[in-house]
Amino acid sequence: MDGMHDMGGREGFGPVRYTPGAPSFHAAWEKRVNALYSMAVRKGIFNMDEYRHAIERMRPYHYMSASYFERTLTSLATLLVEKGVLSQAELEAAAGGAFPLAGPAAPGRVNAPDRQPLAPGDRVRVRDEHVSCHVRMPGYIRGKTGVVVSISPLTPFPDAHAHGLHAEDEPTYDVAFDALELWPGAADPALVHVAVFESYLEKLG
Amino acid sequence: MSRLRPVTAEAPVESRAAAVEQLLDDKGMEATAFVDDFAAHADAHWVSRNGAGVVARAWVDPAYRARLLANGRDAVMELGLTMPPHHRQLVVLENTPSLHNVIVCTLCSCTAFTIIGLAPDWYKDLEYRARVVRQSRTVLREMGLDLPPGIDIKVWDTTADTRYMVLPVRPEGTEGLSEAELAALVTQDALIGVARL
Numbered sequence: 001m002d003g004m005h006d007m008g009g010r011e012g013f014g015p016v017r018y019t020p021g022a023p024s025f026h027a028a029w030e031k032r033v034n035a036l037y038s039m040a041v042r043k044g045i046f047n048m049d050e051y052r053h054a055i056e057r058m059r060p061y062h063y064m065s066a067s068y069f070e071r072t073l074t075s076l077a078t079l080l081v082e083k084g085v086l087s088q089a090e091l092e093a094a095a096g097g098a099f100p101l102a103g104p105a106a107p108g109r110v111n112a113p114d115r116q117p118l119a120p121g122d123r124v125r126v127r128d129e130h131v132s133c134h135v136r137m138p139g140y141i142r143g144k145t146g147v148v149v150s151i152s153p154l155t156p157f158p159d160a161h162a163h164g165l166h167a168e169d170e171p172t173y174d175v176a177f178d179a180l181e182l183w184p185g186a187a188d189p190a191l192v193h194v195a196v197f198e199s200y201l202e203k204l205g
Numbered sequence: 206m207s208r209l210r211p212v213t214a215e216a217p218v219e220s221r222a223a224a225v226e227q228l229l230d231d232k233g234m235e236a237t238a239f240v241d242d243f244a245a246h247a248d249a250h251w252v253s254r255n256g257a258g259v260v261a262r263a264w265v266d267p268a269y270r271a272r273l274l275a276n277g278r279d280a281v282m283e284l285g286l287t288m289p290p291h292h293r294q295l296v297v298l299e300n301t302p303s304l305h306n307v308i309v310c311t312l313c314s315c316t317a318f319t320i321i322g323l324a325p326d327w328y329k330d331l332e333y334r335a336r337v338v339r340q341s342r343t344v345l346r347e348m349g350l351d352l353p354p355g356i357d358i359k360v361w362d363t364t365a366d367t368r369y370m371v372l373p374v375r376p377e378g379t380e381g382l383s384e385a386e387l388a389a390l391v392t393q394d395a396l397i398g399v400a401r402l
Contacts, residue, residue: 007334008311008362016332018348020394022325029222035243036225036236043234048291052313068314068329070218077225086228094224097216136364138311140338153293155366172365174296179339179360188342190358195365 001106001132002139004063005056009140009183030069037076046079049162053134054078057102078102106132108163111170112199118173122148123204126175126196134162137200140182145204146175152195159199170198253322253393255286256370260396261388263297264375273297277370281320288319293366295320298359300374300401305356307345307398308371309337310363317368321396328397338362348399371398 025031040046046054054075058066066074078101080086091099109131118124128143136158152172160167172195179187216224229236259281263270273280277295278288288295295317298306310316314329327333337344341358345351352358361369373395379387394400 005312007331008309009339010331010335013332013335015347016327016336016344017330018327018399020349020400021392022327024323024325026326027219029219031244031247032226032240033222035240035247036222036229038243039229039234039236039239055313064331067218068326073218073222073225077221080225080229085232086225090228091221091224092213092216094228095216095220096224097220098213099216099221099224136312138362138364140311150296152365152367155293172367174367176359179341183339187339188358190341190360192338192360192362194362195367197365 001053001056001134002130003056004058004060006139008138009187025069027069030067033069033073033076037072040076040080045083045085047156047161049134049156049158050079050164051075052158053105053162054082054102056134057105059100059103062100074100074102105134105163108133108165109159110165110167111157111160115170115198115201116203117171118148118151118198118201118203120148120150124148124173124175124196124201125204126200127202129200131159133159135159135200136195136197138194141175141177141194141196144177144182146177146194149174149176149193155197157197157199172197173201175201247323251318251323253391253396254388255281255319256317256321256393256396257388257391259284259286259320259370260372260391261384263372264387265384270372273372274299286320288317288368291366292317292319292368294368296361296367296369297372298361298369298398299372300398302374303356304359305345305352305398305401306359306361306369306371307337307341308361308363308369309334311335311338312362312364315363315368316397317370320368321370322393325393325397345399350400371396373402376402 055071126141154169157167175196177192179190277297316324
């Protein structure tokens with residue numbers, strides 16, 4: 001999903017509000033919301049991929065203006081409504097006002113039929129695909145070339161797992177990209193490593 | 206335009222959060238009890254001194270360092286630490302005098318929180334997520350880490366179930382320190398890679 005959440009490489013942002021040893025939480029409700037979504041995951045009401053995608057589905061102006069834990073809260077409430085645990089009317093009555101939720105999901109997808117195992121040292125290209133479902137491929141690597149550095153254990157395929165579809169678990173590959181190939185002439189020199197699912201990659205000869 | 210909904214003022218975020226907790230309690234899910242226990246557990250256990258202890262052990266024990274770099278998840282469990290099921294792997298990134306590693310999650314906020322502590326506010330902000338992959342050296346300089354040109358940068362974007370931790374370079378002049386004294390030198394910012402020690 002080419003949404004607001006896909007932040008890597010976006011321009012126009014100012015300095016990071018950095019203080020050494022900064023806190024994780026600024027208000028008591030933030031910690032409680034963090035715990036509530038963990039409870040829902042542990043109870044099996046939704047999984048981590050559904051949780052991530054419900055944040056991504058927030059309306060763009062809401063996503064950009066909400067604090068981090070307001071996004072957590074919105075994802076939690078959206079999924080509780082979609083799963084039939086609560087209703088939006090109940091939420092608005094209890095909250096005493098409007099309770100904006102995330103937008104609807106597009107259909108998910110299963111593994112690429114022609115995916116193939118890769119090995120460290122392989123040169124790969126990230127498939128030039130645009131999918132409207134949940135996807136863990138940041139837009140800045142789409143169509144780009146890199147080198148496989150290592151292999152990670154089998155992981156549920158997020159494009160299916162966020163949408164209630166059955167798919168095979170896949171390895172992910174740590175792929176190294178040259179920042180100056182990702183953003184030619186417009187980046188600080190660095191290697192950018194991304195964990196990429198097998199279905200997103202094609203091997204180069 | 207029959208689908209227009211009446212305009213209602215948005216409830217404050219604190220009220221929305223309280224509403225979810227209250228409604229889950231009302232439905233018998235014992236949310237408040239879970240939240241209280243969870244918060245106490247997080248405060249006590251998901252702290253950066255876990256990762257600091259891992260680093261200190263790696264600095265004093267070459268065999269442990271080798272195991273940590275080969276399989277981070279097993280190596281931190283040796284020290285009694287835990288990782289949630291969806292953190293399937295811990296990759297430990299070794300800094301050297303000529304290499305600096307820095308971690309980000311451009312898509313959200315993923316971190317090895319049981320090892321390096323819950324993510325600080327700035328790590329989850331739009332500015333850090335947008336910029337550190339593309340302007341790594343500039344952003345680190347703005348954050349107080351001015352790397353000399355001889356140090357290369359690797360940025361690690363946490364996009365799957367692999368989690369990362371930086372193994373900082375042991376500072377000079379620490380030869381006589383105990384493992385506990387060494388651990389006290391290691392900050393969360395150094396474990397993320399926005400500081401060197």
